[in-house]
Amino acid sequence: xxxxxxxxxxxxxxxxxxxxxxxxxxxxxWNYLEKKVYILFILPIxxxxxxxxxxxxxxxxxxxxxxxxMLPFQKSEKVIEWIEIENIQVRxxxxxxxxxxxxxxxxxxxxxxxxxxxxxLKDGRRFIFGTNRPDEIKELLKQIHKF
Numbered sequence: 701x702x703x704x705x706x707x708x709x710x711x712x713x714x715x716x717x718x719x720x721x722x723x724x725x726x727x728x729x730w731n732y733l734e735k736k737v738y739i740l741f742i743l744p745i746x747x748x749x750x751x752x753x754x755x756x757x758x759x760x761x762x763x764x765x766x767x768x769x770m771l772p773f774q775k776s777e778k779v780i781e782w783i784e785i786e787n788i789q790v791r792x793x794x795x796x797x798x799x800x801x802x803x804x805x806x807x808x809x810x811x812x813x814x815x816x817x818x819x820x821l822k823d824g825r826r827f828i829f830g831t832n833r834p835d836e837i838k839e840l841l842k843q844i845h846k847f
Contacts, residue, residue: 703760707757708759709811722749754772755811757809757811761837785819787820788819790818806827809829813831817829817837
């Protein structure tokens with residue numbers, strides 16, 4: 701049986717741009733603020749950039765279900781088993797990227813994607829998992845179930 705695995709990050713371009721922005725901000729603050737005060741501005745910016753550098757979405761689909769984990773905050777992998785799923789579909793969506801949030805009754809796990817795996821559970825919960833490889837997921841879903 702075929703399996704699907706995808707790991708999404710912001711990538712090296714985002715990291716380079718973020719590093720340049722940090723250097724410019726640090727140089728500006730270094731020249732125009734007292735040395736004790738500029739730490740209050742730099743620390744939150746550094747924490748935010750490091751968060752985006754570490755953020756990663758791991759999605760695996762196999763015969764047991766859908767396994768997902770959004771790092772760095774979700775340490776353990778969560779599983780949605782096939783018997784819990786009422787409906788599942790892959791479709792295009794427009795959503796702001798890089799967020800784990802609840803939007804319009806959906807729990808969204810996405811980085812930078814144009815397509816999402818929409819999962820509707822029997823208990824009423826709804827999920828969207830962003831993907832850059834929608835065709836592979838569609839083929840796998842045809843093999844696993846008749847969704």
